[in-house]
Amino acid sequence: MAETPQPRASLLARIQHGYRESDASAQLFKTKTHTVITIISAITAIWVLVTLTNWMFNAEWQVILDKRRPFLVGKFPADQMWRIWPGVWIFGALLGLSSGLWMRPGKNTAITIAAGIAILSFLLVELDSTAINLALILLLALAGYVVAVRAQDSPSVRSLISRVTVATWVLLIPFMIILLFVGDAPPTSYWGGIFVNVMLAAIAIVVGTPVAVFLSLGRSLDGYPAIRIASTAFIEVVRGAPLIAWLFMGRFVLPFILPSWFGMNEADVIFRTMIVLILFNAAYTAEVIRGGLQAIPKGQYEAADSLGLGYFQTLRAISLPQAFRAVLPSLINQYIGLFKDTTLVYLISVVDVLEVGRKAFNELDYTGTALEVLVFVGFIFWLVTFSMSAISRRVEANMGLGSR
Amino acid sequence: MTNSEPNQAIIQARDVEKWFGNFAALKGVSADIQEGEVVVVLGPSGSGKSTFIRCINQLEEHEVGTIIVDGIEINDDSRNLQKIRSEVGMVFQQFNLFPHLSVLDNVALAPRKVKKMPKAEAEELAMAGLTRVGIPEQAEKFPTQLSGGQQQRVAIARALAMQPKIMLFDEPTSALDPEMIKEVLDVMRELAESGMTMIVVTHEMGFAKEVADRFLFFAEGLIVEEGTPDHFFNNPQEERTKLFLSQIL
C-alpha cells in the first residue's frame, strides 16, 4: 500500500528513497555468496540485453509494417473502418478518464504508456490512417486523463464526469456491436487480427460475468435443489472438457442443436464462438465468485437481515461487492487466461492476430521472419495482459481501505 | 397494522421452543416485555440467551410457540418478517459492520434501501445518529480504521437509523478491550433513558443494576428466575441463580 511515502515528491527523490529503503547495495554484496550471485546475474543480464538489442536492430521488421492493418483488423475492408475506430477512440478516452478519476497512475501505467508510444512511433514511420487513428487514441486517453485530474477539485464536476464515464463504459460494447452490424456491414468472416481477440474476450467477460454470478448463486442456493443441481451440473460439464473441444462443438455441432428462432441455427461461426466463450468463461468465473461469496462471514448476513434488507438488496449492497473485492486477483487471472485462449479460434478458421502472423511469415516475401512476427504478437499480448494486471493492482490498492 | 392496545406487552413470547437438530436450545420460554422496558438477560454460556433474542427478530426460526412483536405475529408471512425487522434493531458482539462501506454509508444504507429514503436525507439522518453516539468526525472513515468501541457505537447508530421501537443487544461489550467498554455503555445508558425498549444480554453487572427494570435469568433453555435487580442482588431464590451470581460478581 504505502509504496510512495510522499506522493508529491519528485520522481528522483522517490527513487532515492526506494533505493535507501530497499538497502539494495547492502543486500547485493552482503556475503561472498551474495557477491558471486550478483556478479553472475549481472553478466547474464548484460549478455541477454546485448543479444536482444543486437537482434532487434538487425531483424526484418518490414513484415510488421506491411501487415499492420491485418494485425489490427484482419481483412476488414478499409472503407468500413468507421465501424471500428469510434469504439476504439471512446475506449481510449474512457481509459484516460477512468485512470484520472479512480487511480493514481503508478510505474506500471508509465511502462504501458511508454510501450504504447514505442509501437506507435514505429508505426508512424509511414504515416497512414492506421497510424493516425492509433495516435488519436493515445491523444484521447491523455486528454481524458487530464480532464479527469482537473475535475478532482470540483466535486460536482467530478461526479458528473464519473457518471458519464460509467454510463459510457456500460454502453461501449453494445455501441460497438451496433456499429459493426448496422446497414450493409461486412460479414463476420472478414473480422480478424487483434480486434477479434479483444472483441471475443471482452464480450465473454462482459456477458459471461453476470451469467457467472447467477451460476455461483444458483450453486449455493439451499432451498431450491433443482437450481442448485442445474448450476452445478453446468459448471462441472463445461469445466470437464478443454476449450478446443467446446470450440469445435460450437463450430460443428451447435448448428444442429440450436432452435431455428431468428435463424439462430444458421448464425455464423463468430457468433457461435462468442456463445461458447461466454459460457466457458461463465463456468470458470462462477467458481471464482463462489469462492468470494464463501469467504464472507455469517455475521454480515445477520447484520443485513437484522436491518430488514431483502435477499437481493443484501446481494447487491453487501455480499457481491465484498466477494468481488476478495477475488479480484483471481478474477483478473481468469480474464487474462481467457484473453490468451482466444488465439485458439484459428482452429475453427477465425483469423486472429496470431493466425495473421502465421499467414504472414508463410508468405514467400517474408520467409525467415517467423521470429520477428512471433515476438511482435507476443509483445501485443503482453501489452494487453500487463495493462489488465496493472489496472487490477491499482484498483486493489484503491480498494484496500475498505476491504481489510 | 399495529393493533397493540394500551398496556399490552410490545413483545409477547409464549412457550417458545427452538431446536437445533434434536437438541433443544429453548425449551418453552415465555416472557412479556413492556414498551419502554429495559430487560437484562443473564445466564451461563450456552443457556439460550442469544437464541432467545435472535428469535425475536427471526435470525433464528422457532419451531414451537408464538412470538408477537408490536402486535405483529411472527409466522411464515415474509411481509410480517420485514415489518418486524424494521422495528427491531440489533447490536452484535462482533459489531458486524460492513467493511467495504464508509461509516456514514454503513449507517445510511438501511434507510436508503429498506425505507427508500433519498440519499441526502438518509445521510443527514446518519450524521445525526453518529452525533448521538459521539463520533460524527469518523463519518468518512472505514470501519477497520476505528477502535472497537467506536465500531460498536457505529453499529448502534446503524441499528438506530431504522428508527426501531425495540433494540436487542447480544453481549455488546464482550469483544471490547476494557478501556472501551464504558463509551459503549454510556451510549446504551442514554438510549435507555430516552425510553427505548431494550433487551440486553450482558455480564456488565454494574450497568445492569443501574439501567435494568427487570432481569431474566436463563439456564438450559428456560427462564428459571426473573425479577427486579433488587430481587436478584438481595434475594435470589434459585440455587442456579445464586451460583451464577456468585461467579460473576
Ligand SMILES: Nc1ncnc2c1ncn2[C@@H]1O[C@H](COP(=O)(O)OP(=O)(O)O)[C@@H](O)[C@H]1O
Ligand atoms: N446454529 C446452531 N447450531 C447448533 N447448535 C446451536 C446453534 N446455535 C446455538 N446452538 C446451541 O444452542 C445452545 C444455546 O446457545 P446460545 O443461545 O448461543 O447460548 P448463550 O447465548 O446463552 O451462550 C448452545 O448449546 C449452543 O451450542
Ligand SMILES: [Mg+2]
Ligand atoms: Mg450468546
